[in-house]
Amino acid sequence: MTEVFKGRLAILGMGYIGLPTAVAIATRGIDVIGVDINPATVAAISRGEVPFVEPDLAVAVSGAVAMGRLTATTQTPEADAFIIAVPTPFNEDRTANLSYVKAAAEQIAPRLKPGNIVVLESTSPPGTTEKVGKWIGALRPDLRMPRNGDAIADVFVAHCPERVLPGRIMIEMVTNDRVVGGLTPRCAEKAASIYRLFAQGEILLTDAESAEMAKLSENAYRDVNIAFANELSMICESLHIDIWEVIRLANRHPRVGILSPGPGVGGHCIPVDPWFIVSAAPELARLIRTARDVNDRRPHDVAEQVVAKAERFRSPTIACLGLTFKANVDDARESPAIEVVSLIAKALPEVEILVADPYVPTMPELLKGYGNLRLENAHEAVERADIVVLLVEHEPFRALRHTRLGGKVIYDTRGAWR
Ligand SMILES: NC(=O)c1ccc[n+]([C@@H]2O[C@H](COP(=O)([O-])OP(=O)(O)OC[C@H]3O[C@@H](n4cnc5c(N)ncnc54)[C@H](O)[C@@H]3O)[C@@H](O)[C@H]2O)c1
Numbered sequence: 001m002t003e004v005f006k007g008r009l010a011i012l013g014m015g016y017i018g019l020p021t022a023v024a025i026a027t028r029g030i031d032v033i034g035v036d037i038n039p040a041t042v043a044a045i046s047r048g049e050v051p052f053v054e055p056d057l058a059v060a061v062s063g064a065v066a067m068g069r070l071t072a073t074t075q076t077p078e079a080d081a082f083i084i085a086v087p088t089p090f091n092e093d094r095t096a097n098l099s100y101v102k103a104a105a106e107q108i109a110p111r112l113k114p115g116n117i118v119v120l121e122s123t124s125p126p127g128t129t130e131k132v133g134k135w136i137g138a139l140r141p142d143l144r145m146p147r148n149g150d151a152i153a154d155v156f157v158a159h160c161p162e163r164v165l166p167g168r169i170m171i172e173m174v175t176n177d178r179v180v181g182g183l184t185p186r187c188a189e190k191a192a193s194i195y196r197l198f199a200q201g202e203i204l205l206t207d208a209e210s211a212e213m214a215k216l217s218e219n220a221y222r223d224v225n226i227a228f229a230n231e232l233s234m235i236c237e238s239l240h241i242d243i244w245e246v247i248r249l250a251n252r253h254p255r256v257g258i259l260s261p262g263p264g265v266g267g268h269c270i271p272v273d274p275w276f277i278v279s280a281a282p283e284l285a286r287l288i289r290t291a292r293d294v295n296d297r298r299p300h301d302v303a304e305q306v307v308a309k310a311e312r313f314r315s316p317t318i319a320c321l322g323l324t325f326k327a328n329v330d331d332a333r334e335s336p337a338i339e340v341v342s343l344i345a346k347a348l349p350e351v352e353i354l355v356a357d358p359y360v361p362t363m364p365e366l367l368k369g370y371g372n373l374r375l376e377n378a379h380e381a382v383e384r385a386d387i388v389v390l391l392v393e394h395e396p397f398r399a400l401r402h403t404r405l406g407g408k409v410i411y412d413t414r415g416a417w418r
Contacts, residue, residue: 007080018085026069045072129208158191161215177201181211227291233261264336266325303343319385322392337391354381
């Protein structure tokens with residue numbers, strides 16, 4: 001019979017991934033303890049509040065806290081299962097920074113009892129789940145850690161990568177298929193018992209390294225395909241061919257699906273995760289590395305296009321619409337739109353640049369140093385601009401097409417005004 005988890009569960013890392021996971025499990029009648037090193041995050045959750053914006057999450061958190069199913073603390077407690085959902089950024093040399101994962105494993109180690117489950121959800125390079133087992137084993141020589149080919153273990157360690165889309169986390173967390181990779185088949189089975197509580201998608205069991213690599217491959221696949229679209233866009237711009245028309249026609253081929261180009265690739269996953277593959281196999285990951293370079297270069301290409309358009313005017317005003325890393329969210333971290341704006345502001349210090357984003361009420365830190373930038377509402381910015389640059393296709397911006405853009409030089413990096 002397939003096992004479904006019972007008991008108390010602790011999640012380390014109450015961010016975009018850990019908190020929605022905590023809520024999904026708590027609302028299935030499990031006592032969940034959310035652990036975070038940030039006391040402000042713990043205090044907010046304890047009040048039933050969410051420290052960031054994600055649709056439908058706030059009401060779910062306040063409900064789970066009010067029911068007493070979800071609590072938050074800075075101290076790692078004893079529990080029957082532990083999920084690690086801490087950051088995995090990259091170092092300056094673009095190798096993975098596993099210090100947060102190691103710290104989480106070391107917080108869990110003293111609390112472990114025989115029969116406990118430890119799941120790493122953080123996106124990680126191949127071999128990290130095994131390291132988690134070793135870090136714990138070094139602190140707990142009294143416990144038999146799982147080893148391949150060895151059926152007996154006191155603790156079950158597995159990797160279950162998260163693949164939700166910000167803005168749709170509460171839906172996708174439940175509906176997506178889940179990959180669960182164990183250090184042994186029994187570890188995978190035990191970890192799957194947690195996801196059976198709430199996952200409606202299929203739960204696919206495998207080994208830990210395949211699960212780690214599958215997650216990285218998903219984001220590298222997206223990155224390579226976006227790089228293809230971005231490169232095509234640059235080629236078409238230089239040949240004075242309309243990229244959107246080219247993509248519309250090419251995508252009528254039954255086996256072609258070219259993605260939309262844009263001002264670059266942002267967020268915390270796609271620009272980061274492919275580097276974990278590159279650093280695991282630097283000699284072999286040539287295409288994946290090139291895709292990263294193409295996408296990292298893209299904000300510079302877009303900014304250069306805008307500067308070239310501005311040079312046709314004596315004293316132009318430029319409106320840049322959108323600052324977040326994708327449409328219809330408030331998250332402006334790692335946003336290529338911000339990079340584009342800063343590059344234009346730097347290249348054209350005498351030019352007035354009006355910046356508008358309905359989701360960003362104050363000037364982002366990275367843009368504060370430029371005297372020629374001003375935050376404005378979109379209508380005002382477009383009204384006053386000679387050149388309008390669309391960087392993020394927020395819904396309210398789409399409507400501008402019909403009324404406001406006549407007589408302006410338009411640079412629509414997202415194809416939203418076609
Ligand atoms: N955000 C996404 O859309 C997304 C999607 C898929 C996978 N992931 C992966 O999930 C992981 C978590 O990402 P996130 O977006 O939730 O990060 P986040 O920055 O939103 O949250 C991480 C939280 O962990 C806390 N933390 C750090 N060290 C800790 C420790 N030792 N103990 C307890 N808490 C600790 C931080 O204070 C923070 O609140 C990363 O590996 C990321 O790559 C994220």
